[in-house]
């Protein structure tokens with residue numbers, strides 16, 4: 001079998017593949033056209049962040065069984081297309097955490113003391129001591145957006161530098177942060193108080209352009225920004241403007257919306273900006289870890305069918321998977337939906353498997369549910385292998401129970417989420433033993449197919465409200481393909497789930513929120 005490696009990979013990883021008897025085609029830096037050619041005859045593909053595995057590339061891969069990412073982020077892989085073709089996508093979550101955190105600190109120091117600019121000046125034969133006046137880090141406030149693996153290490157190190165550390169992460173409990181000496185605050189407070197802001201979240205719908213014009217306006221004058229996470233999280237045009245206005249004193253960027261970044265990019269014309277070419281994970285140590293680990297995972301999968309760290313397939317045998325697949329799908333959807341409607345940080349998940357489900361092997365089903373629950377916040381950092389571990393790491397208690405008793409259904413998954421703002425209950429079943437159905441949300445009975453772009457609406461049950469919701473969505477050119485209503489006639493409340501042809505825009509959601517009979521609107525991706 002052949003494995004194509006289209007980004008640079010440490011020799012130790014290549015050796016593991018060769019030793020296992022696989023033919024290694026090592027061609028870092030292929031153009032998309034060349035990649036289409038090369039991929040057509042290989043069973044395995046190993047990449048880093050440089051290769052874009054698009055729908056078209058996947059369509060050209062006639063024999064491909066596995067895509068391995070030597071690193072964490074999988075935003076360069078079209079996972080739905082891989083799913084369609086039954087290609088396993090795996091990564092090495094956490095293998096480069098320390099290196100990315102250290103790179104963040106390197107950028108923090110370099111920016112505070114203008115080291116890259118001073119270095120360039122000295123090399124030009126200049127001795128501009130006044131021009132490169134820096135600022136101390138001691139006593140300054142560091143605001144961390146995203147307190148996950150990298151954010152936590154950056155926080156620990158910054159505290160040793162005697163910085164005051166604030167963090168914003170809606171999915172972390174204040175207790176978890178305060179034990180480490182980190183103050184968990186709202187995003188607005190972080191903007192108001194931080195002298196330095198560093199981003200460590202994945203790129204999601206919520207974090208796309210999180211640092212935009214409005215966000216910069218709320219920050220302290222003279223703030224410094226670091227992005228060592230993902231390019232799209234900062235609106236680059238807004239950052240450019242904020243620097244010109246003097247609001248932002250400096251920015252250190254390891255990542256850009258479009259990589260490789262063009263030399264003509266307006267941000268690169270500004271002295272206040274320092275940049276590195278996505279080097280967060282580029283250390284000898286991290287590259288050895290991720291190369292060795294992904295090579296072992298790809299070998300185990302291609303030669304023995306063992307799946308590890310897959311983001312799109314649970315680690316169970318192919319036969320068991322056939323039987324369990326619909327249940328896993330239901331379970332993951334319930335997890336995804338619960339996470340998106342729950343408010344605040346999750347503290348406990350209580351899962352009860354009822355009726356026929358109580359007789360199944362529930363461990364993979366729980367893993368699928370917890371994966372669904374965490375993936376809106378952790379994206380590809382959570383998979384069918386590490387889901388429970390990642391929940392524990394975040395102090396989320398997972399409780400499982402089974403009962404042969406059923407209510408009106410032959411099988412039911414009932415999930416109660418305890419979060420900082422209360423409790424959320426979601427129940428689901430399989431229709432015709434195959435199709436997932438959500439049958440209860442917080443006491444409201446429904447019969448909803450949880451799939452694709454949806455809207456969750458909680459509203460007053462009175463004549464005309466549903467019509468108004470339809471009109472608003474129509475105004476925003478959003479087509480409703482399915483509608484499910486759960487009523488509580490006593491309290492005159494409704495829960496509505498709408499399936500839409502596309503994701504609702506922020507403007508559409510804001511218009512719905514303005515309706516006085518609408519109490520809550522949440523977009524869902526299922």
Ligand SMILES: NC(=O)C1=CN([C@@H]2O[C@H](COP(=O)(O)OP(=O)(O)OC[C@H]3O[C@@H](n4cnc5c(N)ncnc54)[C@H](O)[C@@H]3O)[C@@H](O)[C@H]2O)C=CC1
Pocket residue numbers: 072073094096097100145146147148149150151168169170171172200201202203204206207228229230254255278279280281282376377378381
């Ligand atoms: N520059 C580079 O070479 C590297 C970049 N990365 C990137 O760094 C980022 C962070 O990685 P890890 O710490 O390993 O991830 P992680 O999954 O451990 O932590 C991410 C944190 O972001 C939080 N989060 C999610 N949505 C949020 C939101 N809307 N607002 C605030 N917080 C939110 C999550 O709750 C989680 O605690 C990822 O984007 C990853 O791809 C990772 C390694 C190397």
Ligand SMILES: O=C(O)CCC(=O)C(=O)O
Pocket residue numbers: 048049070071072073074096278279280281282
């Ligand atoms: O492979 C690389 O160099 C980039 C690492 C990265 O961005 C990640 O693991 O998310």
